Amino acid sequence: MSAALRGRLLVGGALVAAVALVGIYLVAGGSSYAPAKTQDPCKHRPWRNPEGLEQIAEQFSFSALDGAACKLGVSRETLAQALVTPEGREHFMQRYGISDAELARAIRAGLLRAVDDAERAGALNPILAAPLRQTLRSIPLDRAIELINDAESLLEQAQSFLGPAQGLLEQFLP
Amino acid sequence: MTALAIAVGLVLADSSIVVLALPQIYRELDASVAGVTWVLISFNLVMALAAVPAAHLARRVGPGRAAAVGLAVFAGAGLACAASATLSTLIAARCVQALGGAAAVTAVLELLPATVGSERRATAIWATAGATGAALGPAVGGILTQLVSWQSIFLIQVPVALAAAVPILAVAKHEAATGVLPAELRRTGRPHLLANLALAMVSAAIAAALFLLVLLLIEGWRLTPIGAAIVVSAMPLAALLGSRLGRLVPSARARAAAGAILVSGGLGGLALLPKAEVALTVPPQVMVGIGLALVLSALTETALAGRAPQALHGGWTISARHAGVVIGLLALTPIFTADIAEQRQDAIDAGTAVILDSRVSPLLKIDLAQRIESRLEEEKGRVPTIGSAFDPLPSDVEERAAVVELRDELQEQLNRGATHAFSPSFALAAFLGLLALIPIGLARRVDL
Numbered sequence A: 001m002s003a004a005l006r007g008r009l010l011v012g013g014a015l016v017a018a019v020a021l022v023g024i025y026l027v028a029g030g031s032s033y034a035p036a037k038t039q040d041p042c043k044h045r046p047w048r049n050p051e052g053l054e055q056i057a058e059q060f061s062f063s064a065l066d067g068a069a070c071k072l073g074v075s076r077e078t079l080a081q082a083l084v085t086p087e088g089r090e091h092f093m094q095r096y097g098i099s100d101a102e103l104a105r106a107i108r109a110g111l112l113r114a115v116d117d118a119e120r121a122g123a124l125n126p127i128l129a130a131p132l133r134q135t136l137r138s139i140p141l142d143r144a145i146e147l148i149n150d151a152e153s154l155l156e157q158a159q160s161f162l163g164p165a166q167g168l169l170e171q172f173l174p
Numbered sequence B: 001m002t003a004l005a006i007a008v009g010l011v012l013a014d015s016s017i018v019v020l021a022l023p024q025i026y027r028e029l030d031a032s033v034a035g036v037t038w039v040l041i042s043f044n045l046v047m048a049l050a051a052v053p054a055a056h057l058a059r060r061v062g063p064g065r066a067a068a069v070g071l072a073v074f075a076g077a078g079l080a081c082a083a084s085a086t087l088s089t090l091i092a093a094r095c096v097q098a099l100g101g102a103a104a105v106t107a108v109l110e111l112l113p114a115t116v117g118s119e120r121r122a123t124a125i126w127a128t129a130g131a132t133g134a135a136l137g138p139a140v141g142g143i144l145t146q147l148v149s150w151q152s153i154f155l156i157q158v159p160v161a162l163a164a165a166v167p168i169l170a171v172a173k174h175e176a177a178t179g180v181l182p183a184e185l186r187r188t189g190r191p192h193l194l195a196n197l198a199l200a201m202v203s204a205a206i207a208a209a210l211f212l213l214v215l216l217l218i219e220g221w222r223l224t225p226i227g228a229a230i231v232v233s234a235m236p237l238a239a240l241l242g243s244r245l246g247r248l249v250p251s252a253r254a255r256a257a258a259g260a261i262l263v264s265g266g267l268g269g270l271a272l273l274p275k276a277e278v279a280l281t282v283p284p285q286v287m288v289g290i291g292l293a294l295v296l297s298a299l300t301e302t303a304l305a306g307r308a309p310q311a312l313h314g315g316w317t318i319s320a321r322h323a324g325v326v327i328g329l330l331a332l333t334p335i336f337t338a339d340i341a342e343q344r345q346d347a348i349d350a351g352t353a354v355i356l357d358s359r360v361s362p363l364l365k366i367d368l369a370q371r372i373e374s375r376l377e378e379e380k381g382r383v384p385t386i387g388s389a390f391d392p393l394p395s396d397v398e399e400r401a402a403v404v405e406l407r408d409e410l411q412e413q414l415n416r417g418a419t420h421a422f423s424p425s426f427a428l429a430a431f432l433g434l435l436a437l438i439p440i441g442l443a444r445r446v447d448l
Helices: A003-027 A052-072 A076-082 A086-096 A100-120 A126-137 A141-149 A151-172 B002-013 B019-028 B033-061 B063-083 B087-116 B119-147 B150-178 B193-220 B225-232 B234-247 B252-271 B278-304 B310-356 B362-379 B397-435 B437-442
Strands: none
Touching: A003 B252, A003 B278, A052 A076, A052 A100, A052 A141, A076 A086, A076 B310, A086 A100, A100 A126, A100 A141, B002 B063, B002 B087, B002 B119, B002 B150, B019 B033, B019 B119, B019 B150, B019 B193, B019 B225, B033 B063, B033 B087, B033 B193, B033 B310, B063 B087, B063 B150, B087 B119, B087 B310, B119 B150, B119 B193, B119 B225, B119 B234, B119 B278, B119 B310, B193 B225, B193 B252, B193 B278, B193 B310, B193 B397, B193 B437, B225 B234, B225 B278, B234 B278, B252 B278, B252 B397, B252 B437, B278 B310, B310 B362, B310 B397, B362 B397, B397 B437
């Protein structure tokens, strides 16, 4: 075999090997191997069949997070991380340039969306939804954040709000 | 001849030997990722700047003396590197080490032809020793870092450098007795611009391959230094195969082109890893290893062929190679540090979504979220392992299964983030390797 032919074979072989490797890795999903994309919080997320107060509270919190995150233009996950600790919240507000009032408005809007979603999913009776909305429209920021983290207490509060009608409330909850 | 080859291999291994120790240096000396890369950049920058003046000096004072003194300085600075308690003193010692190394490597090229009998063979030995040293460096450094400490990398070089200097001292004594050739003698040809340009481009790509892969393995996939050393040893092993393959093809241009294509192909593969699995890095590494052996030796031979003095033209190739490494590191460091931060956040967001949507109870979710949050705090901006945040696992069988499923999915998201963060940098390095084909192609028509 001539020296020139050996040279051409070497270059050709290198080219084939390089293209084959890149091609195989592309076909195997190399271009899409990245963290999963988070869902747009402004899109409606269907409630999973909630069973009992704890599950309803969880779905309620998620809806509230989605609603607030949509209002603020961030992902549900970013907002959830921000609300775990007061320092996290401070850092988040600085990073996105959000004031206390804006955060409060967004979280209230989120909680109202959660009431709508709960009502739509049949998890909350309209009789209970109306006073809940009324309460949430003027709720202070810290309390609103507490409610997102622990919606169960909100639903329990709603029970005590109804007072003597508590037995009636339990009938509304599945 | 062995001592001379060891001297070249040792010095050129030093441009990459600390790669696997960087994460440990970064933690011990409390540095930033960008700061710790200067342990690598400083050595390569000084080598790039000092190689040509060092070659002139070798011609003036005699290659034997220059090589012996260079190795002694290299060894002394190695001791200073090992004793460094701060990043700035380590970087300063690395600069001195590079000065000694530049003198030794360029002078050795002047000594080799008389030792091995032919200039062509001397060039081949010099180029192969350099390529082997550069490829072996990270694996040796990783093993030493894990088994002993990062300081041992520098300490072990001291006796090796001094042992290589001993036979060279005899040449130095002979020079003292007979005098040195006048510097203007045997001056043939200007530096081979295209070959040196291609060397710089391809060296930038190879440096990126080594540096980024090591960071991916240790910082991204959390391998131990010795584990990473075993993984990256695929590259020098493949380089040995590449050297043998290169001997079958006389055309330096064909070897250089094939080498550059293989280096780029391998880097392209690393940019497109379809999963965070060590085995998947082996085929790209084999390709880069074969490619680097082919391209570095072919371009070095081309740059030196028919040119004199050899030390001076060798100095130009050393300068080009190390300038390429510096450019590669300087260009890619800001890109991948920004990508790591972005991907870390994406991975944490994806992980948060996994926790929120998981089957575990809401109370356990809140508890896990707090534990994971503190793990993230402990890791200070690095890609974390979160397994320990899940310990102890719940005793309830159903909940335990749900938690294990959640832990695995969460780790998968973090692995995806860590792997994806390196993709743009690997892709850019592959592009640099491909760019080297331009001067390689032009070299046929225009021989500067």
